Amino acid sequence: MKLLRFGPAGQEKPGILDADGNVRDLSGKCPDFAGAGVSLEALDAIRAIDVTSLPVVAEPGRIGSCVASVPNFFCIGLNYAKHAAETGAEPPKEPIIFNKATSALSGPFDDVVIPKGSVKSDWEVELGVVIGKEASYVSEEDALSYVAGYCVINDMSEREFQIEKGGQWIKGKSAPTFGPTGPYLVTADEVDDPQTLALSLDLNGETVQDSNTDDMIFSVKEIVSYMSQFMKLQPGDIIATGTPSGVGMGMKPQRFLKPGDKMTVRIEGLGEQEQTAVAYE
Structure with missing residues (x-):
């Protein structure tokens, strides 16, 4: 579905x-x-x-985030080998886990608001995993049976806030509109293998991220099992599973969003998003 x-x-x-x-x-x-x-x-x-x-909706109008009021908005850092390389980081030996504020959640076609004072707002296409039942101490073998479905996420990031202001990454990940999610929640039975999905992001018509989930260092089943060793995952939790290479921070010279920039974000079988970056007012 x-x-x-x-x-x-x-x-x-x-x-x-x-x-x-x-x-x-x-x-x-x-x-x-x-x-x-x-x-x-x-x-x-x-x-x-x-x-x-069911009644047909002739003009559905705005499409919202495919999930609402999520209990937790988790993220996995540096989870694509080529992305770790472009940032100069060593590939992690265990998954790096952090959060976005749930108030960052937004619709897949809503404008992205560049935060007040931002000079390094960046893009990140990611495979989103939505949990469908409580998961605690689950095995990798069983982990995918806890997944309700998958979705497209643009894990927007302000790199100065994230890296140069100390503390944890959540500060750079959580501005309002920094979590476009959807358009669809595609149920897990429609995704044969979450590790074989093409994903890409275009900036103003230029493809800047173009990869496949087979470049993930830790697979979806490894991530769900690993996280469940430290916390109880709940129905409705989202996990953004990391981004491939091609982010603005990794470019030489670096490139960041400016008002009017358009991002087109897609994952094979899960749909496509489009956002326009606008200035904070």
Whole structure:
């Protein structure tokens, strides 16, 4: 299934894409796609619905983040071999885990607001993993059975805030609009292998990131299992699994976002996003 949320910010409704690519309204048939609303049980209940019986949304308008009110917005750092190389970092021996503030979550086509005082706002296409049931001390063998689905994420980053201001990376990752997510939550049964997905990001029509999830240092199953050794993952949690090479910080000379820049972000089978960078007002 391809699930989505449509409508004005704060008033989104749950929807599903039908076989012809039409948006069907799930309002009243299921809760919003948040927390227990994306549990494996909730997704099974949606599967039991006759999609053709649902009303077609002729003009869905704005598409919101495919998940809402996430309990946790986790990220994995330096998880692509070529990206680690472009930053001059040693490939990590264990996954690097950090957070984005959940208030960074935004729609896949919403404008990205360059934060006040920012001079180094950067882009990062990433495979997003949405957890579908509580995961604690799970094995790698079983880890993918805890995944509700996958989505496209642009893990926006302000590099000065992240690297030059001390402390943890969360400061550079958490500005409002710094978490475009979606357009779809694609359920796990539609993704045969999360380690064979092409992903790319275009900046003003120029492809700057072009890779495949097979370059990930730690696979999705390794990440989910590893994280579950230290915390209980919950339904609705998002994990952004790292970005490939081609970020602005890694360019020579470095290149960062300016107002008017357009990003097109895509992952094979999961859909495409597009954002315009705008100045903070």
